[in-house]
Amino acid sequence: AQSVAQPEDQVNVAEGNPLTVKCTYSVSGNPYLFWYVQYPNRGLQFLLKYITGDNLVKGSYGFEAEFNKSQTSFHLKKPSALVSDSALYFCAVREVPTGRRALTFGSGTRLQVQP
Amino acid sequence: DARVTQTPRHKVTEMGQEVTMRCQPILGHNTVFWYRQTMMQGLELLAYFRNRAPLDDSGMPKDRFSAEMPDATLATLKIQPSEPRDSAVYFCASGLVQGTGHSDMFLNTEAFFGQGTRLTVV
Numbered sequence: 633a634q635s636v637a638q639p640e641d642q643v644n645v646a647e648g649n650p651l652t653v654k655c656t657y658s659v660s661g662n663p664y665l666f667w668y669v670q671y672p673n674r675g676l677q678f679l680l681k682y683i684t685g686d687n688l689v690k691g692s693y694g695f696e697a698e699f700n701k702s703q704t705s706f707h708l709k710k711p712s713a714l715v716s717d718s719a720l721y722f723c724a725v726r727e728v729p730t731g732r733r734a735l736t737f738g739s740g741t742r743l744q745v746q747p
Numbered sequence: 748d749a750r751v752t753q754t755p756r757h758k759v760t761e762m763g764q765e766v767t768m769r770c771q772p773i774l775g776h777n778t779v780f781w782y783r784q785t786m787m788q789g790l791e792l793l794a795y796f797r798n799r800a801p802l803d804d805s806g807m808p809k810d811r812f813s814a815e816m817p818d819a820t821l822a823t824l825k826i827q828p829s830e831p832r833d834s835a836v837y838f839c840a841s842g843l844v845q846g847t848g849h850s851d852m853f854l855n856t857e858a859f860f861g862q863g864t865r866l867t868v869v
Contacts, residue, residue: 666857668860673862674862674863675751675753675838675840675860675861675862675863676838676840676860677860678857678858678859681857722790734780734792734795734803734858735780735792735858736792737782737789737790738789739789740789740790
């Protein structure tokens with residue numbers, strides 16, 4: 633079965649500082665990995681995905697994530713946080729090729745960027 | 748700007764009433780997902796359609812929930828009868844699956860989410 637864990641309910645960071653939102657996954661085979669962001673009263677917006685290739689994936693709004701197979705992690709990072717980055721972030725996984733067809737989401741991490 | 752459209756955005760209903768939520772997927776997408784979001788359970792997959800056929804509804808309580816796709820432009824999620832524990836935000840998402848076969852080996856595309864229907868059952 634596929635699963636994903638986001639160990640931090642909330643991450644606080646000062647504006648201008650680098651941020652990291654952690655995600656680890658569990659699959660039997662190879663993973664497809666995704667990050668989504670949710671702003672208040674909005675649906676989820678796609679940020680980036682890892683399918684294959686380079687372990688460092690760049691996405692929207694200056695975010696990037698690093699796939700680490702040995703640590704089964706896919707942490708989300710940004711070099712310099714903005715107050716507008718404050719939102720709820722979800723990591724998601726799908727196992728290839730025989731896992732569940734739809735994405736399995738983590739519990740979410742609330743990012744709070746202080747001015 | 749293509750987007751997934753969900754209606755209504757908000758719904759308050761009394762316990763026992765029927766609730767129907769609608770979703771218009773992005774034109775050309777062949778997969779539709781229904782997710783439910785609550786504080787306690789996070790995001791749970793309720794149902795998944797491909798080419799209008801239900802492929803996975805294992806997350807959906809069968810006795811009261813039903814999901815259909817009458818045509819390629821409309822997906823519905825119905826609760827009958829509704830209960831207070833159904834209160835949640837229900838999200839529809841659509842995507843484009845590439846590839847063929849039962850194993851869906853190429854389901855690697857991102858899903859595009861609607862803004863959700865906030866359901867309150869009192």
